[in-house]
Amino acid sequence: MNERHVDLEILRYDPETDEEPAFQTYRVPCQEDWVVLDAVNYVKDVLDRTLSYRWSCHMAVCGSCGMMINGEPMLSCKAFVRDMPDRIRIEPLANFPIERDLVVVTDDFMDKLASVKPYLIPREEKAIEDGAHVQTPAQLKKFKQYTLCINCTLCYAACPQYAHDQNFTGPAALALAHRYNLDSQDVGRGAREDVVASNAGIWECSFVGACSDVCPHEVDPAGAIQQTKIASTVDYFMGLLTPERDR
Amino acid sequence: MEFVQYHPTGLPGTGILITEGSRGEGGILVNKDGYRYLQDYGLGPPDPWPRNKAMELGPRDRLSQAFWHENQKGRTIDTPHGDVVHLDLRHLGEKRIDECLPMIRDLATSYVGVDPVHAPIPVRPVVHYTMGGIDTDIDAKTRIEGLFAAGECACVSINGANRLGSNSLTELLVFGARAGLGAARLAEAEVSHADEAAIREQAAAGDRVGRLFRNTGGGESVAGLRREMNATMESGAGIYRTEESLSRSCAVMNDIRRRYADVVLEDKSNVYNTDLIQALELDAMIDIAGAVIVSALARRESRGAHQRLDHERRDDEAYLKHSLAHYVAGEDPTIDYRDVVITRSEPGERVYGGAHK
Amino acid sequence: MARSNKPIVWSLFAAGGTVAAFITPVMILVTGLAVAVGLLPAEALAYDRMLALVQNPLGKGLVFLAVFLPAWHAAHRLRITAHDFGIRADVAVMAVCYGLAALASVIAAFALFRV
Numbered sequence: 052m053n054e055r056h057v058d059l060e061i062l063r064y065d066p067e068t069d070e071e072p073a074f075q076t077y078r079v080p081c082q083e084d085w086v087v088l089d090a091v092n093y094v095k096d097v098l099d100r101t102l103s104y105r106w107s108c109h110m111a112v113c114g115s116c117g118m119m120i121n122g123e124p125m126l127s128c129k130a131f132v133r134d135m136p137d138r139i140r141i142e143p144l145a146n147f148p149i150e151r152d153l154v155v156v157t158d159d160f161m162d163k164l165a166s167v168k169p170y171l172i173p174r175e176e177k178a179i180e181d182g183a184h185v186q187t188p189a190q191l192k193k194f195k196q197y198t199l200c201i202n203c204t205l206c207y208a209a210c211p212q213y214a215h216d217q218n219f220t221g222p223a224a225l226a227l228a229h230r231y232n233l234d235s236q237d238v239g240r241g242a243r244e245d246v247v248a249s250n251a252g253i254w255e256c257s258f259v260g261a262c263s264d265v266c267p268h269e270v271d272p273a274g275a276i277q278q279t280k281i282a283s284t285v286d287y288f289m290g291l292l293t294p295e296r297d298r
Numbered sequence: 299m300e301f302v303q304y305h306p307t308g309l310p311g312t313g314i315l316i317t318e319g320s321r322g323e324g325g326i327l328v329n330k331d332g333y334r335y336l337q338d339y340g341l342g343p344p345d346p347w348p349r350n351k352a353m354e355l356g357p358r359d360r361l362s363q364a365f366w367h368e369n370q371k372g373r374t375i376d377t378p379h380g381d382v383v384h385l386d387l388r389h390l391g392e393k394r395i396d397e398c399l400p401m402i403r404d405l406a407t408s409y410v411g412v413d414p415v416h417a418p419i420p421v422r423p424v425v426h427y428t429m430g431g432i433d434t435d436i437d438a439k440t441r442i443e444g445l446f447a448a449g450e451c452a453c454v455s456i457n458g459a460n461r462l463g464s465n466s467l468t469e470l471l472v473f474g475a476r477a478g479l480g481a482a483r484l485a486e487a488e489v490s491h492a493d494e495a496a497i498r499e500q501a502a503a504g505d506r507v508g509r510l511f512r513n514t515g516g517g518e519s520v521a522g523l524r525r526e527m528n529a530t531m532e533s534g535a536g537i538y539r540t541e542e543s544l545s546r547s548c549a550v551m552n553d554i555r556r557r558y559a560d561v562v563l564e565d566k567s568n569v570y571n572t573d574l575i576q577a578l579e580l581d582a583m584i585d586i587a588g589a590v591i592v593s594a595l596a597r598r599e600s601r602g603a604h605q606r607l608d609h610e611r612r613d614d615e616a617y618l619k620h621s622l623a624h625y626v627a628g629e630d631p632t633i634d635y636r637d638v639v640i641t642r643s644e645p646g647e648r649v650y651g652g653a654h655k
Numbered sequence: 656m657a658r659s660n661k662p663i664v665w666s667l668f669a670a671g672g673t674v675a676a677f678i679t680p681v682m683i684l685v686t687g688l689a690v691a692v693g694l695l696p697a698e699a700l701a702y703d704r705m706l707a708l709v710q711n712p713l714g715k716g717l718v719f720l721a722v723f724l725p726a727w728h729a730a731h732r733l734r735i736t737a738h739d740f741g742i743r744a745d746v747a748v749m750a751v752c753y754g755l756a757a758l759a760s761v762i763a764a765f766a767l768f769r770v
Contacts, residue, residue: 065567084311084409096521100564100573110314110405129408151570211739244658254661257735280665287662 057081057132059090061102062142064149072149074140075099081132087139088116088127091153104153111267114203117144118153124208124265144208146217160204163221166246167228172239190235197230197275199268206262206272218251222262222272225253229275232282240282248283256280299430299586299623300594300604301459304537306361308424309410310379316421318463320402320414321354323394325387327361328418329373335383339364341651356650359460359603362423366537377420384418391415423537427466429457429603430593433622438477444484444492446477455620458638459602510577516562520576523554523561527580527587530554535591540608544595548630551587558584589623589631596633597621614645664731664753671728678721706770715767722763730756 057079064072077098079090088106095102104127106116111129118127119142121135132139147155177184206222213219228247232240246252256276263273306327307316321327329335334353337344341353341360354361365383368374374381387395387402392415395403399414406412406419431453438446438454449469457465534547558581565573599613600606619635626632689695698704708714730752737748 066569067567084411095572096519100520101567103565103570103572109312110409131408151567154570248658248662250659250661252659254659254665257739259739280662281669284662284666284669287658287660288666 053083054080055083055132056137057090057135058138059094060138060140061091061094061153063102063152065101065151083133085132086128087118087120087125087130087132087135087141090132090139091127091141102153103151112201114201117203117205117208118142119145119208124205126203126205126267129267144204146208146210146214147204157204159217160202160207160221160223163224164202164227166220167224167231168239168243168246169224169227169231171231171234171237172242173236174238184236186235193235194230194233197226197233197270200226200230200266200270200272201268203267205265205267209261209265211259211261212255212257216251216255219255220246220249220252222256222276223270225256225279226270226272226275229279232279240286244283244286247279248286253279253283299428299589300535300597300621301429301457301602302425302535302590303358303427303429303461303603304362304423305426306358306365306423307385307419307421308426309405310377310382310420310422312409313424314405314409315424315426316385316402316405316419317399318355318358320385320387320399320419321352323387323398324348324352324390325354325385326352326389327354327421328384328386329368330375330383331373332384333373335368335373336361336364337651339367340649343651353651357460357648358426358463359605360648360650362537363605365423374422375420380422382420382422385414385421386418387414388416388418425532427461429453429455429459429461430590430621434473436476437480438473439480446481448473448477459604461603506578506581507574510561510563510574511566513560513562515560518557518560518562520561520573520580523558524576524580524583527551527554527583531587531590535587535594538605538607539594540606541595544591548588548591548595551584551591555584555588585625585631589625592630593621593623593633618645664727667724667727668731671724671726671731674721675725675728679725682721709767709770715770719763719767723760726756726759726763727753 059077059079060074061077062072063069063075077094079093079098081090081093086109088109091102091104092106095104104116104118106128107113108115109128111126114126116127117124119125119140120127120130121140124144127141141153143149143153143155147157147159150156173184200223202223204223207213210219210222213221225247228243231237232243248254253276256273258273258277260273263269263271266272305315305318307318307320308314309316326334327336334344336342336353336356339360341356341364344353365374368383369381374383387399390399395415402419403414406414410420412419428450431451432440432447434440434447434452434454436454438448438452440447450466452469452473454469454473456468530547530550534543534550561577561580563571563573563577565571594604594606597604597617598606598609599617600610601612601617618638620638622634622636623631624634685695686700690697690700709718734745734748734752737752738745742748
């Protein structure tokens, strides 16, 4: 296997000892089939045990290893070194506070997810004895795409609106709301609308589309938000025409 | 703890899983001669094919064992990342693959440079799941009052010596819920069950974290010890085990345990210190590896995922029991047993494929 | 969080975008290029024919929509673009952009009504 020496320029920061973040460079002998995560693991295992970062599955399903790689938010386990130049700049995900080295504080994202009521609000409660809720493959197909989100937050790192205003509910949370709104078993669109249709919700989005560009699972949060704008606009005018109607 | 499932189709090198679904859709496993070798191991006949429950959908332990035998016979394919066989999906066609297995196509293309539409995927058995775990009852309660466990770390046991794919979903949804609800109910009860004095005493005596921070000297690396542990577990306690291979691994693990005392933390930060996390995890893994080996040595039979070359028969009289490993500080764990409770299905002969029709 | 009133502007933006996408290029082709490159005879756009078009109520309505909706689309687009370029004085930007669109709408309505 061919080996190639690559310089990793990694942004380091320990709040206990550092005034501010600073770059540190490591020379790593990379195998042909390595991903950036393999190179970072090499740094930790062999060169510098003080480097902190998140990772888990190494196959782009857990969403833990998001990092800025040469300025682009990517999953480091799916960023192939063979596609990179000899110098790779690695930073923690943009638009999140840095906790330590490549680990960011994701509390705001967790709050945003919770805020859109990401659970089924069914038409009626059904006892187990009454049997299963039924859903056809066609009904599933309508929202299946939006179930693919792995909460990696690359979309938040890419979104210029979130960069400007942290109040923005954000792509993944809005795509998740859309997933439930489209689910035939759910009647909660009205319940979610206070957050989703607020100025910090879908209306903060100007359809830049960077979120969908970086999404590793083609969830297309930008598309979800635009679809929600249409639905919300209809709801809005219907609400004006029939004020007593409570969705 | 001796029961560890190997999944038959992982990518070489990364160990990334190629889902059973690819065989469910009709993928076949062939050796270096392009031969569907599973028919040699009681899983056949290969035809008629395609059909439901084709031999490639045999149980994971049998498929992994078949690979081992093919490897012994020199019929596997040599690659820089180890020996493999081929998972062939070409006959499914591009449309079916894109519709039903798009993730597989992406994984194989990205990580091993193979497009399954045009070429077979190199695969080999990879360690996948631990059937054993923390002993819990049906309410996810452990033997420690107030401690609940659910998921792969727990053993209710719904898996036994062999495990059906996706049972982990059951473990999370059913027992995760029971654990959560049970814990909430317990927390809401007026009485505290914690023996605070005992806890304080244990914490002071243990203080693994403090010791790691204070340790000086060094010379042992967490990553190095971990790699040695991986290697000895794979070779000594893998798909097939013997008294000799297990004893050898036992000695290696005891040596690793001794050398662990010389692990020094390079990272002394109190903020998200992953050097510390990895050191603590290694400590725990060394104990668990010991439990696996000792349980495997004690079980002198072959059953499901635990296969002994020196005890090939299944022995229900002596071993239709769950092994329980008890931690003993500074020594090998002690093993005792609990009878398996049979309610509906009596243990029978494991016969697969068309042979029993 | 209160529900936003953005739908008012956005529905105009969306409708205007649809019109701008489908109608505006055709309008440019027909009014600007077609005669010049010989696709249409000059008589097709003769004054009396155009007058008849905009004196017809249906014609008034269509021409108004072809001006009004894209104007609001452009106004909203310019407002967002200003924001993206870092001009954060949103109220001022809104006043200018929507103000111009409103002005264009009023002028168009007035002219079509009068003609």
